[in-house]
C-alpha cells in the first residue's frame with residue numbers, strides 16, 4: 610500500500626465487511642485482571658447513547674499522528690509509547706524524509722536514527738525496535754507492511770494495540786485501540802471492570818457489537834474525549850456531554 614489516506618470521519622454504525630475476529634491465543638493476558646468495583650456497569654442501550662453523544666461531540670475525531678504511508682504510521686505508533694502524538698509529530702518529518710521506507714530505515718545508521726528520535730524518550734530501545742521492524746518487513750514481508758493482526762504482532766515493537774491502530778486507520782479493518790485513555794474511560798463510563806487491555810477489549814466488543822459499531826472510530830473518539838475532557842487527574846465533568854449518563858460523573 611503506497612499512500613493510504615487518513616481515515617475519513619465515520620459514523621458510529623457502519624457495518625464493516627470481513628472484519629477480523631479477535632485472535633485470542635497469542636495475546637492472553639499474563640496477569641489476572643484487577644477488578645474495579647466502584648463503578649456501576651452500564652447496559653448496551655446506555656453505552657450506545659454515550660457513544661452517540663461522544664461521536665456528536667467529536668465528529669472529526671481522527672488519528673492525530675502525521676504519516677503518509679502505512680509503514681510511516683506503523684513506525685509513528687511504535688514510537689508513541691511513553692510519548693505524546695505532538696512530540697512524535699515533531700520528529701517524524703525529519704525521520705521520514707531521510708528514512709521513510711522500510712528499505713531506507715532498515716539500512717540506516719542506527720546512531721543517526723537515535724539522534725533524530727531522541728526527544729521521544731527511550732530512544733535507544735525505540736531506534737532498535739523501529740529498525741528491527743523495518744528489517745523484518747524487508748526480509749520477511751517483501752518490503753510491505755503486513756495487513757493481518759497475526760503477522761503484524763510478529764514485528765519487533767508491535768503489540769496488539771499498535772497492530773489494531775495500523776489495521777484500523779490505514780487499512781480500514783476495525784479493531785479496538787485499548788491505550789491508556791480507552792482503559793481509563795472504559796472504566797469510568799462503566800463499560801468494563803477489567804484492567805487488562807485484552808479483557809477490556811472483549812468487554813467493549815460485547816457492549817458494542819462489530820456489526821453495529823466501528824471499533825476503530827469509537828476508540829479514537831474515546832481517546833479524543835480523554836485528551837480534551839475526561840482527563841486522568843481532573844475530569845471536566847461539568848462540560849462533558851455524557852455527564853448525565855456516566856456512572857463516574859461528578860455532576861449531581
Ligand code: SF4
Nearest residue numbers: 839844846849855858
Ligand atoms: S462525566 Fe466526568 S468521568 Fe464521566 S466521562 Fe465525562 S468527564 Fe469523564
